[in-house]
Amino acid sequence: xxxxxxxxxxxxxxxxxxxxxxxxxxxxxxxxxxxxxxxxxxxxxxxxxxxxxxxxxxxxxxxxxxxxxxxxxxxxxxxxxxxxxxxxxxxxxxxxxxxxxxxxxxxxxxxxxxxxxxxxxxxxxxxxxxxxxxxxxxxxxxxxxxxxxxxxxxxxxxxxxxxxxxxxxxxxxxxxxxxxxxxxxxxxxxxxxxxxxxxxxxxxxxxxxxxxxxxxxxxxxxxxxxxxxxxxxx
Amino acid sequence: xxxxxxxxxxxxxxxxxxxxxxxxxxxxxxxxxxxxxxxxxxxxxxxxxxxxxxxxxxxxxxxxxxxxxxxxxxxxxxxxxxxxxxxxxxxxxxxxxxxxxxxxxxxxxxxxxxxxxxxxxxxxxxxxxxxxxxxxxxxxxxxxxxxxxxxxxxxxxxxxxxxxxxxxxxxxxxxxxxxxxxxxxxxxxxxxxxxxxxxxxxxxxxxxxxxxxxxxxxxxxxxxxxxxxxxxxxxxxxxxxxxxxxxxxxxxxxxxxxxxxxxxxxxxxxxxxxxxxxxxxxxxxxxxxxxxxxxxxxxxxxxxxxxxxxxxxxxxxxxxxxxxxxxxxxxxxxxxxxxxxxxxxxxxxxxxxxxxxxxxxxxxxxxxxxxxxxxxxxxxxxxxxxxxxxxxxxxxxxxxxx
Numbered sequence: 001x002x003x004x005x006x007x008x009x010x011x012x013x014x015x016x017x018x019x020x021x022x023x024x025x026x027x028x029x030x031x032x033x034x035x036x037x038x039x040x041x042x043x044x045x046x047x048x049x050x051x052x053x054x055x056x057x058x059x060x061x062x063x064x065x066x067x068x069x070x071x072x073x074x075x076x077x078x079x080x081x082x083x084x085x086x087x088x089x090x091x092x093x094x095x096x097x098x099x100x101x102x103x104x105x106x107x108x109x110x111x112x113x114x115x116x117x118x119x120x121x122x123x124x125x126x127x128x129x130x131x132x133x134x135x136x137x138x139x140x141x142x143x144x145x146x147x148x149x150x151x152x153x154x155x156x157x158x159x160x161x162x163x164x165x166x167x168x169x170x171x172x173x174x175x176x177x178x179x180x181x182x183x184x185x186x187x188x189x190x191x192x193x194x195x196x197x198x199x200x201x202x203x204x205x206x207x208x209x210x211x212x213x214x215x216x217x218x219x220x221x222x223x224x225x226x227x228x229x230x231x232x233x234x
Numbered sequence: 235x236x237x238x239x240x241x242x243x244x245x246x247x248x249x250x251x252x253x254x255x256x257x258x259x260x261x262x263x264x265x266x267x268x269x270x271x272x273x274x275x276x277x278x279x280x281x282x283x284x285x286x287x288x289x290x291x292x293x294x295x296x297x298x299x300x301x302x303x304x305x306x307x308x309x310x311x312x313x314x315x316x317x318x319x320x321x322x323x324x325x326x327x328x329x330x331x332x333x334x335x336x337x338x339x340x341x342x343x344x345x346x347x348x349x350x351x352x353x354x355x356x357x358x359x360x361x362x363x364x365x366x367x368x369x370x371x372x373x374x375x376x377x378x379x380x381x382x383x384x385x386x387x388x389x390x391x392x393x394x395x396x397x398x399x400x401x402x403x404x405x406x407x408x409x410x411x412x413x414x415x416x417x418x419x420x421x422x423x424x425x426x427x428x429x430x431x432x433x434x435x436x437x438x439x440x441x442x443x444x445x446x447x448x449x450x451x452x453x454x455x456x457x458x459x460x461x462x463x464x465x466x467x468x469x470x471x472x473x474x475x476x477x478x479x480x481x482x483x484x485x486x487x488x489x490x491x492x493x494x495x496x497x498x499x500x501x502x503x504x505x506x507x508x509x510x511x512x513x514x515x516x517x518x519x520x521x522x523x524x525x526x527x528x529x530x531x532x533x534x535x536x537x538x539x540x541x542x543x544x545x546x547x548x549x550x551x552x553x554x555x556x557x558x559x560x561x562x563x564x565x566x567x568x569x570x571x572x573x574x575x576x577x578x579x580x581x582x583x584x585x586x587x588x589x590x591x592x593x594x595x596x597x598x599x600x601x602x603x604x605x606x607x608x609x610x611x612x613x614x615x616x617x618x619x620x621x622x623x624x625x626x627x628x629x630x631x632x633x634x635x636x
Contacts, residue, residue, distance in 0.1 A: 030314050033314065034307065034310075034311060037307055037310055038303075038307070041303050041306060041307070042299065042303065045302070045303075045306075046287070046290065047283065047286070047287065047290075049290060049291055050286040050287050050289065050290025050291070051283075051286045051290075053290075053291065055291075059302060059306060062306065063309055063310055066306075066310050067310060067313055067314070070310075070314055071315075088283075089279075092279060092282075092283050096250065096251040097251065099251070100251045131284060131287060133287055133288065133290060133292070136284045136285075136287035136288040137288040139284055139288070140284060140285050140288035140289075141288075143281075155285070156289070158250075159282070159285040159286055159288070159289040160285075160288070160289030161289070162289075165252060180247065180252060181243075183247075183250070183252070184243050184246050184247055187246050187249075187250070187278055187282065187285075188242075188243075188246055188278075190281050190285070191246070191274075191277050191278055191281045194281055194284070195277060
């Protein structure tokens with residue numbers, strides 16, 4: 001015996017916001033979940049591939065990720081945060097974990113989708129995962145100008161060429177510890193540069209809004225998107 | 235670096251998953267009470283995601299991307315479990331509503347049927363038909379509703395029981411999940427320890443390789459040194475051989491000079507000797523007839539004899555099996571004794587085909603007056619000649635150089 005309401009058509013589903021689709025999916029509507037899949041597959045795969053740098057691995061990971069998200073739908077609480085932001089944060093964390101596993105070296109967190117802590121979640125529009133590669137490249141190139149030579153070399157090798165810290169240390173004839181420190185310094189500087197830029201844009205945007213009374217547009221800047229991922233305690 | 239600056243570095247690296255298990259554990263403890271570090275992790279993760287996207291592979295052909303999306307969509311759709319969920323509250327309300335409606339319809343139906351039947355029968359009572367119908371309807375529909383109500387209560391009780399049962403199962407599953415999580419955490423911990431150990435071993439292997447390379451360098455240097463020394467030894471050996479050859483030449487020259495000096499002295503002695511016989515040696519054919527001279531003998535009476543022979547055949551002596559031997563005898567029959575061995579000839583000068591023999595025993599020389607030469611087997615001490623006389627010289631005449 002089922003007590004379900006009359007099913008919506010695919011066209012109706014496509015017009016629904018994420019959280020409504022999540023609700024439908026949690027009630028067993030597979031079509032609703034597949035609409036979410038169609039909506040975010042491309043961005044999730046692109047992020048996973050950028051981190052792992054292996055298309056087959058990234059495809060497997062993205063598939064598994066969507067299945068895990070579906071399995072968590074019954075427990076999904078839309079009050080905890082926007083589905084899209086949670087999805088990208090989970091995708092990034094799982095991609096980093098997969099990269100660590102492939103390197104077979106570092107610690108990985110094994111986080112679950114419904115274990116994400118949304119306490120620091122910010123606006124969905126600020127999610128960098130939604131940036132196009134061209135926009136991301138433009139932002140990062142601006143940030144790289146503020147790095148010194150050593151930091152820039154390590155950051156480019158790590159993010160652009162997909163090398164591990166061990167490989168970078170070997171290539172630069174330096175120690176693992178030094179390579180990791182240069183990576184930290186570089187990322188720290190980029191974080192501060194992009195954070196300051198984000199604040200300036202936000203102020204500028206606020207000014208425009210006051211002047212023109214125009215509705216606020218969706219920004220494409222980098223800002224804190226994801227919260228701390230709480231790994232299981234080992 | 236202050237303690238918190240170190241945690242800020244850990245926060246930044248945590249966003250990249252670049253912490254060791256120990257660092258991660260330490261950072262988790264700190265992070266629980268530090269909102270700033272939580273913000274750093276979130277911001278760093280955001281910047282890192284942007285950097286990864288900036289450095290990610292370039293966009294592929296739209297057809298390839300669409301094909302990948304279609305393939306993944308089919309795989310995900312195939313693996314989605316069929317979820318049939320019935321929100322309990324909504325289902326319960328609908329069930330109650332359906333039960334009430336069914337009960338009402340049933341009661342109404344029964345009441346109507348009874349009324350119709352009564353209408354057809356004679357009515358002897360004084361009650362109004364309407365009141366009678368209402369009374370009957372109430373008397374019939376009351377128990378039915380009660381029965382349905384009881385039934386629905388039983389259904390509700392059953393459902394509540396199912397809910398309780400499911401709650402129990404849920405609790406058990408949660409416990410199992412907790413146990414699984416704990417087990418997974420232990421496995422992860424062991425894995426992290428193994429990875430750490432593996433990392434240590436990798437470092438040790440790298441260290442050992444460095445040492446091996448250093449040892450190989452030392453070995454190659456030693457080999458180069460040995461090769462250099464060997465070259466020096468070879469050079470010295472070559473020089474030594476050269477010196478030895480020159481020494482040998484010098485020694486040979488010196489010996490020759492000594493021999494020449496000795497020979498010169500002998501020649502001087504012979505040339506200055508008195509009672510010297512210089513005899514031309516003739517060949518003897520075995521029949522008492524002599525032939526042309528083949529040698530020359532210098533005999534200093536009672537002192538020395540030097541016998542030179544020329545053109546002796548070398549056919550039998552070339553392989554060393556035979557030698558030419560000189561014998562001394564006395565032609566006087568009264569004093570005849572067995573021939574005395576005087577020695578063997580040596581090749582004095584090959585270019586001149588000259589052979590020589592020297593004898594200096596005055597006592598023997600006093601007893602003999604004839605010297606002859608025979609071919610004798612080599613390596614045997616002969617006490618008497620076995621071959622035929624080839625050359626013969628006679629010294630019985632007075633000295634021709636007195």
